Amino acid sequence: MTWGKALPMLALALVFDAIRFMFEQFWFFGPVLLGLATEAALGGGIVGKVGAVVVGGLAGFYGSGAFELFGVVLAMAAGLIGWMTICLLIIFTNRRLIKENSTNVLWLMGGLFVSEVPLVGTLPALTGTMAKLYSAQIKKDKATKRAYEKRVSSKQRTLRESQNAQLRAFQAQQAANAEEYEALREAA
Numbered sequence: 591m592t593w594g595k596a597l598p599m600l601a602l603a604l605v606f607d608a609i610r611f612m613f614e615q616f617w618f619f620g621p622v623l624l625g626l627a628t629e630a631a632l633g634g635g636i637v638g639k640v641g642a643v644v645v646g647g648l649a650g651f652y653g654s655g656a657f658e659l660f661g662v663v664l665a666m667a668a669g670l671i672g673w674m675t676i677c678l679l680i681i682f683t684n685r686r687l688i689k690e691n692s693t694n695v696l697w698l699m700g701g702l703f704v705s706e707v708p709l710v711g712t713l714p715a716l717t718g719t720m721a722k723l724y725s726a727q728i729k730k731d732k733a734t735k736r737a738y739e740k741r742v743s744s745k746q747r748t749l750r751e752s753q754n755a756q757l758r759a760f761q762a763q764q765a766a767n768a769e770e771y772e773a774l775r776e777a778a
Contacts, residue, residue: 591684591686591724591727591728591731592728593724593728596720596724596728599676599679599680599683599684599720599724600717600720600721600724602675602676602679603672603676603714603716603717603719603720604714604717606668606669606671606672606673606675606676606716607672607714607715607716607717609668609672610665610668610669610672610705610712610716611665611712611714613661613662613664613665613668614661614662614665614708614709614712615661615712616657616658616660616661616662616664616665617650617654617657617658617661618650619661620649620650620653620657620660620661621646621647621649621650621653621654621657622646624645624646624649625642625643625645625646625647625649626642626646628641628642628645628646629641629642662708662709665708666706666708669702669705669706669716670702670706672705672716673698673701673702673705673716676716676720677698684727686727687723687724687727690727690730691726691727691730694723694726697719697722697723698719698723700719701715701716701718701719702715
């Protein structure tokens with residue numbers, strides 16, 4: 591596993607965290623969006639801008655409780671959908687993330703709990719949890735790769751040494767055969 595392979599999952603987690611943040615802060619974003627919709631409906635002129643400010647301000651003042659309740663409910667739904675999506679993607683694409691380290695399941699459940707608590711859910715729990723899980727897997731894979739490369743280089747070094755020893759023995763045998771041949775030739 592590398593950061594390049596983990597990046598799409600982290601980007602998806604960031605998108606779900608951004609959606610959840612927007613809904614957690616819907617007491618602010620709701621009146622703003624309503625004001626923008628009013629401006630678009632009235633046109634972009636001075637009437638549209640004044641209408642946007644008036645509608646957004648009144649909606650924020652009188653409807654902040656309703657916007658907050660609506661936002662919290664949608665944030666919880668978006669958070670749950672995001673966690674289910676990410677967990678299913680992990681199960682189908684990178685099962686080793688959970689299978690090789692059983693504490694990762696606890697990290698996923700803890701992150702889900704943090705994201706579902708109202709107003710605390712503005713923290714990017716999904717992105718943070720995914721970054722922690724992938725970081726641990728990348729470190730583990732790098733250590734495994736280093737150990738593998740060390741074993742392979744040790745085996746290759748042993749093989750080269752044995753081949754060199756065989757080559758020296760062969761050359762010594764050839765030299766002995768050449769000397770014996772010369773001795774027989776001179777004797778004849």
